[in-house]
Amino acid sequence: MSEKLRVAVAGCGGISAAWLKPACARTDIEIVALVDLRREAAEKRAAEYQLGKALIATDLKDALKRTTPEVLFNCTLPEAHTPTTLAALKRGCHVLCEKPLADTMSNARKMLAAAKAAGRTLAIMQNRRFDANIARARAFIESGALGAITTVHSQFFIGAHFGGFRDRMAHVLILDMAIHTFDAARFLMGANPRTVYAHEWNPAGSWYDRDASAVAVFEMTGGSVYTYQGSWCSEGHNTKWESSWRIIGTKGTLLWDGGTGFAAETVAKTGGFRSEMTPSAVPEFAPGPRQGGHAGLLNDFIECLKTGRTPETAAADNIHSLAMVHGAIRSAAAGRKVKITLPEG
Numbered sequence: 274m275s276e277k278l279r280v281a282v283a284g285c286g287g288i289s290a291a292w293l294k295p296a297c298a299r300t301d302i303e304i305v306a307l308v309d310l311r312r313e314a315a316e317k318r319a320a321e322y323q324l325g326k327a328l329i330a331t332d333l334k335d336a337l338k339r340t341t342p343e344v345l346f347n348c349t350l351p352e353a354h355t356p357t358t359l360a361a362l363k364r365g366c367h368v369l370c371e372k373p374l375a376d377t378m379s380n381a382r383k384m385l386a387a388a389k390a391a392g393r394t395l396a397i398m399q400n401r402r403f404d405a406n407i408a409r410a411r412a413f414i415e416s417g418a419l420g421a422i423t424t425v426h427s428q429f430f431i432g433a434h435f436g437g438f439r440d441r442m443a444h445v446l447i448l449d450m451a452i453h454t455f456d457a458a459r460f461l462m463g464a465n466p467r468t469v470y471a472h473e474w475n476p477a478g479s480w481y482d483r484d485a486s487a488v489a490v491f492e493m494t495g496g497s498v499y500t501y502q503g504s505w506c507s508e509g510h511n512t513k514w515e516s517s518w519r520i521i522g523t524k525g526t527l528l529w530d531g532g533t534g535f536a537a538e539t540v541a542k543t544g545g546f547r548s549e550m551t552p553s554a555v556p557e558f559a560p561g562p563r564q565g566g567h568a569g570l571l572n573d574f575i576e577c578l579k580t581g582r583t584p585e586t587a588a589a590d591n592i593h594s595l596a597m598v599h600g601a602i603r604s605a606a607a608g609r610k611v612k613i614t615l616p617e618g
């Protein structure tokens with residue numbers, strides 16, 4: 274690896290700012306190329322981040338050949354994730370790619386196989402894992418205070434008037450948003466999906482064309498159950514983007530509002546009709562490198578490349594979260610419970 278890590282960025286739209294800010298704050302990274310089908314988008318980012326030396330390009334393959342980066346930051350749209358990632362892996366790059374890993378399971382498998390064959394790291398920007406609040410929830414679960422986790426319920430309700438492509442998109446809630454919530458459920462439960470029964474619908478008065486609301490019940494490995502209720506077309510009493518959570522274990526329950534609101538009760542005494550419960554403090558999570566969403570995950574990815582550690586959101590693991598998304602869509606279409614076959618490798 275060269276003294277400064279040579280990084281190309283593909284896709285210079287909205288989310289690329291969340292990548293370029295932490296990337297440009299590091300002294301061990303050099304952005305050698307900014308690529309976008311819309312040249313003006315790449316030029317805009319170059320001006321904003323004083324990247325005058327970076328190649329501005331519209332063709333990724335050509336830019337990779339000319340600038341020989343070691344890493345691709347992939348901020349393109351979901352349907353472009355597969356061809357752009359495959360092109361970069363072919364050139365020997367490690368890739369950190371925006372969520373979702375891919376638009377289909379078969380494309381996701383192709384990307385995994387290509388990374389394995391190239392011996393390169395492919396990981397996903399599942400930034401909510403690097404939020405300090407979810408780290409706090411997980412640390413509390415891992416402390417054993419709740420006993421074994423049996424059941425997790427999440428609710429996501431936001432009346433989001435985006436306008437644009439989402440208003441027309443099929444499976445808009447599950448495809449574009451629930452990947453975050455499903456991945457958070459796996460992270461909190463330490464379990465993978467086995468089956469799902471899901472229903473999608475468009476509520477009366479919806480400003481979306483279709484599929485703005487969904488419910489899903491997942492059977493997880495180890496016999497636990499995770500349920501999802503969500504809507505992007507729900508006016509009033511909105512939840513946080515991180516969803517609100519009820520996490521039930523054999524010894525108690527944690528309520529987490531998705532932000533800094535935590536309330537836990539654990540069993541103090543059994544024997545009566547209801548057990549006697551006692552409030553249980555949820556310790557603050559010690560500040561550390563995990564904090565900071567996009568910045569935290571990007572910095573961790575770089576450290577992984579330097580040390581050889583496998584990133585937590587490596588595609589080989591993240592594909593389980595994607596399988597929840599595509600399993601839920603399959604179930605809703607079939608109107609019945611479906612198996613989620615765990616991806617190999």
Ligand SMILES: NC(=O)c1ccc[n+]([C@@H]2O[C@H](COP(=O)([O-])OP(=O)(O)OC[C@H]3O[C@@H](n4cnc5c(N)ncnc54)[C@H](O)[C@@H]3O)[C@@H](O)[C@H]2O)c1
Pocket residue numbers: 283284285286287288289308309310311314331333348349350351353357371372373398399400
């Ligand atoms: N992690 C998060 O919280 C989060 C938030 C928003 C968006 N995203 C994800 O980030 C990705 C980009 O979203 P966005 O909001 O920035 O979209 P955007 O439309 O603002 O930007 C995407 C850019 O990619 C460019 N592009 C598309 N195909 C390309 C290709 N083959 N080569 C080069 N450039 C290409 C487009 O021209 C566009 O400028 C999506 O996968 C989205 O799901 C993640």
